[in-house]
Amino acid sequence: MRTDVIVTIKGLQAFDDIDDENVExxxxxxxxxxxxxxxxxxxxxxxxGLGNTTTTLNFEKNRVTVMRxxxxxxxMVFEEGQKHISYYNTGIATFTVGVSTRSIRQTLDxxxxxxxxxxxxxxxxxxxxxxxxxLDIRQANALRN
Numbered sequence: 001m002r003t004d005v006i007v008t009i010k011g012l013q014a015f016d017d018i019d020d021e022n023v024e025x026x027x028x029x030x031x032x033x034x035x036x037x038x039x040x041x042x043x044x045x046x047x048x049g050l051g052n053t054t055t056t057l058n059f060e061k062n063r064v065t066v067m068r069x070x071x072x073x074x075x076m077v078f079e080e081g082q083k084h085i086s087y088y089n090t091g092i093a094t095f096t097v098g099v100s101t102r103s104i105r106q107t108l109d110x111x112x113x114x115x116x117x118x119x120x121x122x123x124x125x126x127x128x129x130x131x132x133x134x135l136d137i138r139q140a141n142a143l144r145n
Contacts, residue, residue, distance in 0.1 A: 007029045065077050
């Protein structure tokens with residue numbers, strides 16, 4: 001069963017010589033369980049620079065896959081202790097993205113939950129910083145009660 005949810009996404013990017021960058025986005029989405037995996041889908045906001053893009057996350061035990069389709073297209077894999085390389089297409093440029101995931105912490109059930117990912121990112125083989133993001137997924141109707 002697909003559930004309407006409110007998703008709070010918080011991100012942190014840390015650079016050696018620049019102040020840390022924190023971002024937070026709250027958006028509506030759909031959350032569901034299928035074939036032993038959890039999925040979250042939401043439409044990106046113009047505020048993220050990814051307007052006209054739909055993001056789908058696939059949650060497995062030690063792996064989270066982020067797929068974007070629309071004006072921006074990507075398929076990034078976060079797997080604890082592993083490095084994955086993929087392409088990221090903005091419609092203007094395409095570049096490689098390397099993701100080295102240090103840790104994934106998830107507490108998910110049919111109602112939602114939390115996910116935290118700590119990772120390093122490379123763009124075109126150049127380290128862009130140390131990163132972390134967290135998702136808080138809550139049933140939309142639970143917020144009204």
